[in-house]
Amino acid sequence: MNKTFNIAKWEYLEKVKTKTFIISLFLTPAIIIAFTLVPTMLSGHHEDFTKAIGLIDTSGVYYNALEQNMGKNRLNNVQPEYVLLNFAGKNKDFSAIRKSADGSINSGQIAGCLIIQRYVNDSCAIEYRCRETDNIKDLSNLREAFNNTRLELKLMKEGANPSLIKFISNNADIKTVKVERNGTGPHQDFLAMFFTSLIFIILLMMMVISSDGMLVRSLLEEKSNRLIEIIISSCTPNELLAGKVLGLSALGLTQVLVWTLVGGVLASTSAVPPEVFNNILPIFLFFALGFTFYSAIFVGIGSIVSTEQEAQQITSYLSLAMILPIAFALPAIENPDSAFVHILSYIPFTIPTIMILRFNIGPVPLWELLVSVFIMAASIYISIIAAGKLFRVGILSYGKRPSLKEVISWLKE
Amino acid sequence: MLQVTNLTKTFKDTVAVDNISFNVEPGKIFGLLGPNGAGKTTTIRMILNIIRPSAGTILFEGKSFTKEFFNYVGYLPEERGLYKKSKVLDTILYFASLKNMDKKSAVDESIKWLKKLEIENYKGKKIEELSKGNQQKVQFIASVVHNPKLLIFDEPFSGFDPIIQQIIKEILLSFVNSGKIIILSTHQMDTAEKLCSDIFLINKGKEVCSGSLSQIKKQSGSNNIRIEFEGDSSVLNSSPFIAHADCYSGYAEIQLKDNILPQDFLRSIIDKVAVTQFSIIEPTLNKIFIDAIKRSSI
The missing domain is CATH 3.30.70 (Alpha-Beta Plaits)
Known part of the structure; x- marks a missing residue:
């Protein structure tokens, strides 16, 4: 036990000083921030300046009411989001007005121009001319304001009660709320949910790739310079294996700790949605299970291969298997009850990521949780036994990579 | 005393070591000799408990393997290498800690050995900054720093210049005087001839001849x-x-x-x-x- 601790201490202290570790310590959060914050900022934050929108109204009836309705959109509840500029000049020709409006759009003076052409009675043709036709938010604001205006004007014309008009033109907004076992959860929007899951999955991935990558490399170094023979003439292979896994897991934990601190600071500045820290316990459980499982597998692989290239080849496939569930993340969030997601919750390679996802999406039935944990525990047990066997034989086999048949015979030994 | 009896190791369909027996007594250097691929390293690995014998027994001071044995043995493998990025003294202390040495005596002994091999001023340097010969000295120290009762050297002189070879020879002979059990595996016959008093010649896993060197010489000479x-x-x-x-x-x-x-x-x-x-x-x-x-x- 003492030697296991000595090995763990050595692995930890020697690796924690390396440049690779220090770089990954800071690079990873930077990547995560880029992954999570930038889209949130892009989609969630409004531009904080007032936009000018031109209006060409050949009927001349909409301007005032429309300006009032557009004025309901406020930036940060203070500043109006839009100002309406009336381009209608009675003396000018319609196409000349439109041309001058287009000029203003191109020069950036106005964001766009709404053209209302009245034909007969209440029917009208309406178009919005702008540089970027994909500005969904502006368009939906305009659409809402115009339709409300049109409705109000018609109702006023028919002599309806002003309070009725107000009632009709007030749209109801639907808020989505996630229901959890212990009552109503906080308001949750899709993006926050998606990125919450992603943060943990990426953390797990990064931890597995960096710590277990280091584990494989340190094994290979000792194997290639035969230090392994000195070490296992000083302690049992199991002590060595346990020491390495312990030391490098501590290293991974250090990383996660630093990242969590960074995350905590970001959360306190509300740059990261605080929802990230809901369900932290089950997420942590699957995080730990996933890490242990993948570590055992990496040890097994590290024991079989004898060059860095071989190791990289195999570990990159494994890492892919782990990243794969991220590709399922979107469909899983959209449809958490699909059979597909349920099947993935029973495959040891995808359990950790899928379960982290599912805990963020909604309540997971207790029996399913228990089944997943059981499958994970059994897989970990089997993989540790197998890794231990491969380790004992593999660390002393040099040269060519053993064939599958040989590996199987090692496992049987 | 180290007693090896009817030791056999089979890998799948090849017999690497075939029913060999010998005793290694303290105060003598025991030469385990043989051409490449004879089974020397496999024999050493079985003695070190790195691999398990297919048959036969190995007794150290009358007892079969216990975990304590790990702390009594010092091993210098044929192929050398160390953690390149680690510091000299740290590396030696790590190996000492794997032999359950307490920190203080580990530091004292390390410094003593570094002085003896004239590389004390490198103790804070990274291994990769040392010359190849000096790296080998570090590895030699790592195998003897814990004052082992049983020493196994696999081709200890390869890679050393003649001056250091002489120093190492003197160190080996001083170990003989302090009653250690020493196994020297080599195919440098002239070295073995000068150092070993008992030899065991192995070829293709089998014993070819064994006994005290003088006796063997007398028999065949x-x-x-x-x-x-x-x-x-x-x-x-x-x-x-x-x-x-x-x-x-x-x-x-x-x-x-x-x-x-x-x-x-x-x-x-x-x-x-x-x-x-x-x-x-x-x-x-x-x-x-x-x-x-x-x-x-x-």
């Missing part, structure tokens, strides 16, 4: 002579007394047939060539080795 002469060396080749002759310019090493006395042979050639020197010699270990391997291969 009564009929060897060295003769310096002037004249036609073809005389030697045609002599009916000779079993084997290695002729060089001006001298020859000759193995006589079993029942021939050296003086009879001398009498038979004394008229034909001018003999300037005539001596009865012991065969070198190298010769014993080669002859024995040849015999066992037939």
Whole structure:
């Protein structure tokens, strides 16, 4: 036990000083921030300046009411989001007005121009001319304001009660709320949910790739310079294996700790949605299970291969298997009850990521949780036994990579 | 004492070590000799408990393997290497800690050894900054720093320059005086000849010959002579007394047939060539080795 601790201490202290570790310590959060914050900022934050929108109204009836309705959109509840500029000049020709409006759009003076052409009675043709036709938010604001205006004007014309008009033109907004076992959860929007899951999955991935990558490399170094023979003439292979896994897991934990601190600071500045820290316990459980499982597998692989290239080849496939569930993340969030997601919750390679996802999406039935944990525990047990066997034989086999048949015979030994 | 009895190791369908037995006594250097692939390293690994024997027993001080044994043994493998990025003293202390040495005595002993091998001023340097010879010194220290009772050296002199080889030889001999059990595995016969008092010759997993070196020499060496002469060396080749002759310019090493006395042979050639020197010699270990391997291969 003492030697296991000595090995763990050595692995930890020697690796924690390396440049690779220090770089990954800071690079990873930077990547995560880029992954999570930038889209949130892009989609969630409004531009904080007032936009000018031109209006060409050949009927001349909409301007005032429309300006009032557009004025309901406020930036940060203070500043109006839009100002309406009336381009209608009675003396000018319609196409000349439109041309001058287009000029203003191109020069950036106005964001766009709404053209209302009245034909007969209440029917009208309406178009919005702008540089970027994909500005969904502006368009939906305009659409809402115009339709409300049109409705109000018609109702006023028919002599309806002003309070009725107000009632009709007030749209109801639907808020989505996630229901959890212990009552109503906080308001949750899709993006926050998606990125919450992603943060943990990426953390797990990064931890597995960096710590277990280091584990494989340190094994290979000792194997290639035969230090392994000195070490296992000083302690049992199991002590060595346990020491390495312990030391490098501590290293991974250090990383996660630093990242969590960074995350905590970001959360306190509300740059990261605080929802990230809901369900932290089950997420942590699957995080730990996933890490242990993948570590055992990496040890097994590290024991079989004898060059860095071989190791990289195999570990990159494994890492892919782990990243794969991220590709399922979107469909899983959209449809958490699909059979597909349920099947993935029973495959040891995808359990950790899928379960982290599912805990963020909604309540997971207790029996399913228990089944997943059981499958994970059994897989970990089997993989540790197998890794231990491969380790004992593999660390002393040099040269060519053993064939599958040989590996199987090692496992049987 | 280390007692190895009927040790056998089979890998799948090859027998790497085939039923060998020997004892290694303290206060002597035991030479485990044999050509490449003979089974030396496999034998060493079984003694070190790195791999399990297929059959046979290994007893150290009368007991079979316990975890304590790990702390008694020092091992210098044939192929060398260390953690390149780690510091010299840190590395030695790590290996000492794996032998359950307490920190203080580990530091004291490390410094003592670093001084002895004249690399004390490198103790804070990274291994990769050291020359190859100095790296090997560090590894040598790592294998002896914990004052082991049993020392196993696999080709300890390869990679060292003659001066350090001499220092290492002296260290090995000082270990002999302090009553350690030492196994030296090598195929450098001249070194083995100078250092080992007991040898065990192994080839293709089997024992070829074993015993004390002087005894072995006596057994195989009564009929060897060295003769310096002037004249036609073809005389030697045609002599009916000779079993084997290695002729060089001006001298020859000759193995006589079993029942021939050296003086009879001398009498038979004394008229034909001018003999300037005539001596009865012991065969070198190298010769014993080669002859024995040849015999066992037939």
